[in-house]
Amino acid sequence: MAAMKELVKGTDRYRHFIGGQWVDSTIKEWIEVENPATEVVIASVPKGGEDDADRALVAARAAQPAWEALPPQARGQLLRDLARLILENRERLARIVVAEQGKPLQEARGEIEGAALYLTYAAEEARRITGDIIPSDMPNEQVWIQRVAHGVVVALTAWNYPAALMCRKIGPALLAGNTVVVKSHEGTPLSALEIAQLSTQLDFPPGVINVVSGTGEGMGAALVRHPIPRLITLTGSVRAGKAIFRSAADDLKLLRLELGGKAPFIVAEDADIGAAVRAAVLSRFENCGQICICNERMYVHRKIADEFTARFVDAVKALKVGDPMALVDVGPKFSKAEVEKVERMVAQAKQAGASVLTGGGRMQGEGFARGHWYEPTVLSVNDNQMAIMQDEVFGPVVPIMAVTDFDEGLRLANKSRYGLSAYVFTKDMRRLMRLVRELKFGEIYVNRPGGDAVHAHHAGLRDSGIGGEDGKYGLEAYFQKKTMYINYA
Incomplete structure (x- = not known):
């Protein structure tokens, strides 16, 4: 043979x-x-x-x-x-x-x-x-x-x-x-x-x-x-x-x-902010954001938006990017075409009015001359119709948007052609029970980061x-x- x-x-x-x-x-x-x-x-x-x-x-x-x-x-x-x-x-x-x-x-x-x-x-x-x-x-x-x-x-x-x-x-x-x-x-x-x-x-x-x-x-x-x-x-x-x-x-x-997926990450005003920040970081930047269930867009109640955003951005800045054979948090994008796609999406978002809170470009400096590297990036947006809020990034970039209340978060989350995964952080049981009927996604993570169980069911809706x-x-x-x-x- x-x-x-x-x-x-x-x-x-x-x-x-x-x-x-x-x-x-x-x-x-x-x-x-x-x-x-x-x-x-x-x-x-x-x-x-x-x-x-x-x-x-x-x-x-x-x-x-x-x-x-x-x-x-x-x-x-x-x-x-x-x-x-x-x-x-x-x-x-x-x-x-x-x-x-x-x-x-x-x-x-x-x-x-x-x-x-x-x-x-x-x-x-x-x-x-x-x-x-x-x-x-x-x-x-x-x-x-x-x-x-x-x-x-x-x-x-x-x-x-x-x-x-x-x-x-x-x-x-x-x-x-x-x-x-x-x-x-x-x-x-x-x-x-x-x-x-x-x-x-x-x-x-x-x-x-x-x-x-x-x-x-x-x-x-x-x-x-x-x-x-x-x-x-x-x-x-x-x-x-x-x-x-x-x-x-x-x-x-x-x-x-x-x-594909475009998972919303909804943070209510009663959420455990520390737990939500940790989950948001892990669920966005694991595997360089290249997971179909990744946190792709964030809706944070305006009462806690400033505190949450500051803590989230600090945590993202602390991520270590580098040689994937070393002890790092984020490796390279998979291919040249993929990193160029992310670059275009961020440029389009900035042109449409998004603000860069951290990152926003290719990695620079020693160790990044070769390979497909992009900085962990957080964008602030105020329009749910922007492409960065509707199109799958599949990379280390996440937009964050303040919302007036939990209902607005649900409404904007559902305004998507995707329906794979979603994340919700709240301690209100009445809100949690509403998710079964109102949040139109096949897989919902409540008060925890992503990661599906082998004995559960992983399925999407719509596209x-x-x-x-x-x-x-x-x-x-x-x-x-x-x-x-x-x-x-």
């Missing part, structure tokens, strides 16, 4: 993982993977296309019937074993994530632990794949409703959490009896390929897990268009989600689309997507139901 990678001109060149084998692409083109902190090319991967997509999907289809025939507990045990190997290789995998994505090492270690947890949680559900037996209207008959696999699942993941997002998808997909073809974002493909390599140490049948690389427009589009997969699960941009929606329509494929991930409701997406009428007369 060919190796996972080979050394070409001093740099690792990876292969696709298809049908249990490391195989070369039929297209002799490669994508260079860059370290965001240094702009140094650290590896290259195949720029796969339609032939590679077809090979991977055919291999997955061939492996699926036997995989589904295994008892769920046996499938779950293999997921547990893969989680164990991931944890045994935590440090090596975390350093790969830092090198390809740019997050600080301590955060990357947490990501790898999260990747293993997604697999372990899925495995724990093996004994809870239940159906229903219901009475029939006919004599001597029962109606059985079974949950069965879809067949082949295509998993497309984003660049902000390449290892965790892969496992978030393959865990429930495989536990349900599906086989998978994974394509990570072309900028962060290495951790997924390395996890595939770990799976070769276990008894996964060939073709159950397939990992390919390529661009979204090339390999990703080919996987979505192909007639074999029944379910497409994406974590990515709204633009990508809408393109997949259109492409999948011809074959009526099922979709789970976890897209933030359809379907959802995690917990029993997320697992349900990877099954379809089959009804059998059993007449024993």
